[in-house]
Amino acid sequence: MELRDVRRLNGTTITPYRILGATPGTHLGLPSPTTTLVIDLGTGLVLSTRESEPRTFRVSVGGMHLAPVTVHHDGTQVGVFLSLSPGAVRALFGVRPGDVCAQNFELADMAPRLARRLYDELGAVAPDRRGDVCARVIDERLGAAGTPPADPDAQRAWQLLGAARGRLTVSRLVELSGWSARKLTALFTAEYGVGPKQAARLFRFDHARRRLDAGEPIAEIATACGYSDQAHLTREFTAFTGLPPRSLLTARANEFAGAAAP
Known part of the structure; x- marks a missing residue:
């Protein structure tokens, strides 16, 4: 789902995912010119980088990065993945994309109410409704951060x-x-x-x-x-x-x- 109809979010996508019964292993989160937001509705999103040991996240923000992030999984991955344009980062979080570049952190550390809403509301609906519910929550969040526009x-x-x-x-x-x-x-x-x-x-x-x-x-x-x-x-x-x-x-x-x- 691409959010062309949501204000200021052109180029932002929402992808619900549900993977069950796979062989435990790893998945590469590849570099891209976007910031990622992942709402994990399973047992937690376990991430590591070349410089850091594995860490578990519930609602994670991953800044634009130039090296892969490794996702460790037990064969099950359930949640919603958002690929955020630079404008979406400003509109949703009130920071520049550069302020979160090359970082992975809990959204709750920056926007606790938004993190709680995303986790609770997406977890309360059927898998086929998660994309629409996520889009609604994101739309309602726009402008709340009040950040000035980019240079x-x-x-x-x-x-x-x-x-x-x-x-x-x-x-x-x-x-x-x-x-x-x-x-x-x-x-x-x-x-x-x-x-x-x-x-x-x-x-x-x-x-x-x-x-x-x-x-x-x-x-x-x-x-x-x-x-x-x-x-x-x-x-x-x-x-x-x-x-x-x-x-x-x-x-x-x-x-x-x-x-x-x-």
Whole structure:
């Protein structure tokens, strides 16, 4: 479900999930140019990173990150996953995306009432109603945080990078902004927590990863997404996920092996 009809939330998606009977294992939360919000309705969402030990969350916020997050599961995963655009982060939480970049924390630490409503109201309805109930709760929350809008130059640079799927140079962004490279980079990094060059790499990786998931040949993806060659694409996938493209596909295919059909 994409929230095109909810104010200020274009580009934000809600995905209820219910996985039962899988072989216990792990699932990779891959880097993307979004912030994630996960309402776990099972026994808790267990996350770890390259720098941190496993920790259990109930309603978790995961800031935009440049490295994978590992989800540890016992064969059951039940809840609702939201992919939040930068505008949604400001509208819902009253902070900049950069303020939560590369972090995983309980929503209750920042917005306890919203965390409680999401957990209680989603847990009280049938699985097929959770997406609609989540959208209603989110819509009612909009504007409560009262945060000012993003810097317009940083926001415009982000939008241009997104529209180009990362195939836009920093020098071109600087030219379009009218600022110096140093000034634009400072504005951009303060808002998003990463610089324009890192964001461009992240947009490009996200686009390439989606095409890989769709079954396109790796060499064709490299050309279409602006990598210099297949080896360049492979280096970027390894940097962002720890795995080259084919190994990533294999790992993702086996993450919930044996799960019951929905």
